[in-house]
Amino acid sequence: MADGIPIEITGLSKHFGAVTAVDDLSFTVEPGRVTGFLGPNGAGKTTTLRVLLGLVRASSGTATFGGTPYHALPRPLETVGAALDANFHPGRTARNHLRVYATAAGLPSARVPVVLEQVGLAEFAERRVGGYSLGMRQRLALAYTLLGDPGVFVLDEPINGLDPEGIRWIRVFLQTLAREGRTVLVSSHLLSEVQQSVDEVVIISRGRLVKRGTLASLELDSAPRTIVDSPDRTALATALDSAGLEYDAGRSGFIVDEPDPGRVGHAAFVGGVELSALHRLKSGLEESFLSLVGEAPDESPGDASNGSPGDDPAEAPAAAPPVDEAPAGEEDAR
Numbered sequence: 001m002a003d004g005i006p007i008e009i010t011g012l013s014k015h016f017g018a019v020t021a022v023d024d025l026s027f028t029v030e031p032g033r034v035t036g037f038l039g040p041n042g043a044g045k046t047t048t049l050r051v052l053l054g055l056v057r058a059s060s061g062t063a064t065f066g067g068t069p070y071h072a073l074p075r076p077l078e079t080v081g082a083a084l085d086a087n088f089h090p091g092r093t094a095r096n097h098l099r100v101y102a103t104a105a106g107l108p109s110a111r112v113p114v115v116l117e118q119v120g121l122a123e124f125a126e127r128r129v130g131g132y133s134l135g136m137r138q139r140l141a142l143a144y145t146l147l148g149d150p151g152v153f154v155l156d157e158p159i160n161g162l163d164p165e166g167i168r169w170i171r172v173f174l175q176t177l178a179r180e181g182r183t184v185l186v187s188s189h190l191l192s193e194v195q196q197s198v199d200e201v202v203i204i205s206r207g208r209l210v211k212r213g214t215l216a217s218l219e220l221d222s223a224p225r226t227i228v229d230s231p232d233r234t235a236l237a238t239a240l241d242s243a244g245l246e247y248d249a250g251r252s253g254f255i256v257d258e259p260d261p262g263r264v265g266h267a268a269f270v271g272g273v274e275l276s277a278l279h280r281l282k283s284g285l286e287e288s289f290l291s292l293v294g295e296a297p298d299e300s301p302g303d304a305s306n307g308s309p310g311d312d313p314a315e316a317p318a319a320a321p322p323v324d325e326a327p328a329g330e331e332d333a334r
């Protein structure tokens with residue numbers, strides 16, 4: 001096994017014409033842990049990974065593996081296992097796919113059955129990939145990343161499309177790689193999807209870094225708030241203003257920056273306002289994540305840690321190999 005090497009993103013920007021996909025982004029991903037690379041759709045995750053893997057040129061800044069850009073790695077497949085962009089020939093079997101990539105990279109074909117076994121696809125090795133489920137394709141993409149037994153893994157949305165058993169499996173798989181001292185970077189637009197699998201998070205929004213730290217530190221960022229509503233919202237707003245309480249208007253009432261519903265209820269009482277709802281908004285990772293990336297938290301009580309509004313996992317792209325075929329700069333709009 002190759003050593004885990006840090007992934008180093010420094011002052012990285014990428015513009016596609018007038019669109020700034022990545023904006024002065026800097027962070028490091030250390031070996032020995034699983035790092036979640038998170039942000040809503042369009043935040044710039046895939047673009048960052050494509051620059052890192054030499055598929056797109058940076059407008060400025062650098063993205064390297066311990067100081068070496070991907071294209072300068074002497075044996076890339078034995079250094080970095082990357083799953084990005086689905087690209088399987090439907091008529092080929094899994095075994096043949098992997099054989100082709102192993103041969104191209106000068107790796108022994110004996111690695112093929114080993115990696116198929118590792119991802120639980122050994123019994124489907126002779127089946128054409130066109131008949132694979134999304135979950136099986138995800139596993140095949142991971143088998144590809146394992147071919148060179150690398151020390152670094154860069155995986156774009158690898159959990160998307162997996163069933164609950166597949167999600168449990170990949171959690172163990174990723175954690176095992178990290179415990180072996182490898183560097184593991186996993187992107188997702190859903191915190192809830194990866195929160196059981198990651199130790200650290202790098203969160204971006206609109207191409208910029210908004211949070212870097214442990215999963216636990218993200219939880220600490222989330223202060224509980226109070227939901228309050230009234231048949232007379234104008235009077236309620238006046239009462240909250242008079243009490244000096246800050247609030248946002250939500251679908252089911254005002255979300256008040258005050259953890260104690262008792263204080264909010266008192267403010268309404270003092271203002272002579274009838275209430276139709278008063279409860280604490282449960283704090284949680286998801287609420288913290290959504291407030292960091294600038295999306296409105298779900299204000300329904302007790303439901304803040306489940307799911308994310310507007311996300312349909314079936315719509316996101318699948319992660320898959322290969323990464324070493326497209327020429328650099330191909331994706332540039334100009």
Ligand SMILES: Nc1ncnc2c1ncn2[C@@H]1O[C@H](COP(=O)(O)OP(=O)(O)OP(=O)(O)O)[C@@H](O)[C@H]1O
Pocket residue numbers: 016019020021039040041042043044045046047048188189331332333
């Ligand atoms: N080749 C391209 N040409 C023009 N604009 C692009 C190109 N690739 C990405 N973009 C734009 O850059 C921004 C970031 O996109 P990117 O795919 O990196 O985000 P993402 O965080 O990976 O989102 P998702 O989770 O939806 O994949 C978006 O506004 C996107 O439309």
